[in-house]
Amino acid sequence: MAPNKQKKYDNPFSATLTGIMDLFRKQVPAGELKPTDRLDGKTVLVDGASSGLGFAIAIDVARRGARVIMACRSGIPGQGEKVKKLSGNQDVHMLHVDFADINSIKSLVKNLSASTQAGSMAKIDILICNAGIVPKQSRKTLQGLEEMFMVNYFSKFIFVNLLIGNRCFSDSGTENLKPMIPRIIFVASESHRNPEKFEWVNFGKYQDYTIGKSIELYGYYKLLLTTFSVELSRRLNPGSTTNYSVFSLCPGPVNSNIAREAPKVFIPLLKLVFGIFFKSPANAAIPVVYLAASGDVEEKPFDYLFLMSRKAVDEKAADPGNGKQLWTMSEELWRKTDRYGLQ
Numbered sequence: 001m002a003p004n005k006q007k008k009y010d011n012p013f014s015a016t017l018t019g020i021m022d023l024f025r026k027q028v029p030a031g032e033l034k035p036t037d038r039l040d041g042k043t044v045l046v047d048g049a050s051s052g053l054g055f056a057i058a059i060d061v062a063r064r065g066a067r068v069i070m071a072c073r074s075g076i077p078g079q080g081e082k083v084k085k086l087s088g089n090q091d092v093h094m095l096h097v098d099f100a101d102i103n104s105i106k107s108l109v110k111n112l113s114a115s116t117q118a119g120s121m122a123k124i125d126i127l128i129c130n131a132g133i134v135p136k137q138s139r140k141t142l143q144g145l146e147e148m149f150m151v152n153y154f155s156k157f158i159f160v161n162l163l164i165g166n167r168c169f170s171d172s173g174t175e176n177l178k179p180m181i182p183r184i185i186f187v188a189s190e191s192h193r194n195p196e197k198f199e200w201v202n203f204g205k206y207q208d209y210t211i212g213k214s215i216e217l218y219g220y221y222k223l224l225l226t227t228f229s230v231e232l233s234r235r236l237n238p239g240s241t242t243n244y245s246v247f248s249l250c251p252g253p254v255n256s257n258i259a260r261e262a263p264k265v266f267i268p269l270l271k272l273v274f275g276i277f278f279k280s281p282a283n284a285a286i287p288v289v290y291l292a293a294s295g296d297v298e299e300k301p302f303d304y305l306f307l308m309s310r311k312a313v314d315e316k317a318a319d320p321g322n323g324k325q326l327w328t329m330s331e332e333l334w335r336k337t338d339r340y341g342l343q
């Protein structure tokens, strides 16, 4: 594990306090999400949409007229029905995925690819990679990886690469039928700044930990995710034309179910603190929906927001050498853990 120098997100208490303090820091908004930022005719896939932030994002984009695909592990079909009811939009669909299992991700992409090729489902215009966990302890996945590593980072590397490889995104610039450049949005966290360095020797290796280490590792996996987002934009947009917009953001502290695995004795206190100080999921969804729907960010190859403020990502995540190393190691790990490799 990478040692920390800032110690802001080391444990549940300092992480909660940092989240609260961040809300009171002066912000210069990058722009404004307007009621006129509509998504009519656009297909938005949001994952982890059964709860918290993802559920609120699904409602907001549905209200803006999008066809919504909620890729979820649980809550099917109930949460989708709620989104329909709360948004008044019936064009909401739910698909199952467990991001802890590579085979489940592959099934989802197969399903999406078959539906788009058959014409029963439009291609994806906006992908919102939102699912995430803070587990109370390490858990091994079916493929022998650590669950938080898998859900919070590695599943996104596999999912996005499979979607691109299987041509699931709308084709930008072809016959101007869908002039919007596809957008890929990652829900990351400011805690990505916490780790001091990458631990390449231990990359992808299963390691045991308990709740004390969980928050520290959470920041490390968000660093991997943020580094991936920058590298993805570099690879998808090699010249001066933007082929895909890749966005990443920290929504700030959200009153969601993220602390569901916290020790039982702390749950009433956490609920109280979250309820008083943290943002409601609907408010926290605003920067995500801004990146999904606003014309302000059109044709941008990359952007990172903290709440509504534009920020540079941590220099470790921006470093092309780290991006390349992460990509190479992720591909290698994928080959090792998936019998059929990269397809």
Ligand SMILES: NC(=O)c1ccc[n+]([C@@H]2O[C@H](COP(=O)([O-])OP(=O)(O)OC[C@H]3O[C@@H](n4cnc5c(N)ncnc54)[C@H](OP(=O)(O)O)[C@@H]3O)[C@@H](O)[C@H]2O)c1
Residues within 6 Å of the ligand: 019, 047, 048, 049, 050, 051, 052, 053, 054, 072, 073, 074, 075, 097, 098, 099, 100, 101, 130, 131, 132, 133, 151, 187, 188, 189, 190, 250, 251, 252, 253, 254, 255, 256, 257, 258, 259, 260
């Ligand atoms: N809450 C915060 O203060 C905060 C701050 C910064 C960033 N974030 C990020 O915001 C994102 C959303 O989290 P949240 O706060 O809304 O928490 P949440 O209410 O716990 O929602 C997490 C979502 O991820 C899904 N998920 C978890 N494991 C999954 C798996 N194996 N396969 C598929 N889906 C899975 C959950 O599905 P189930 O309901 O089926 O478990 C749920 O829909 C996360 O990436 C988190 O890191 C949160």
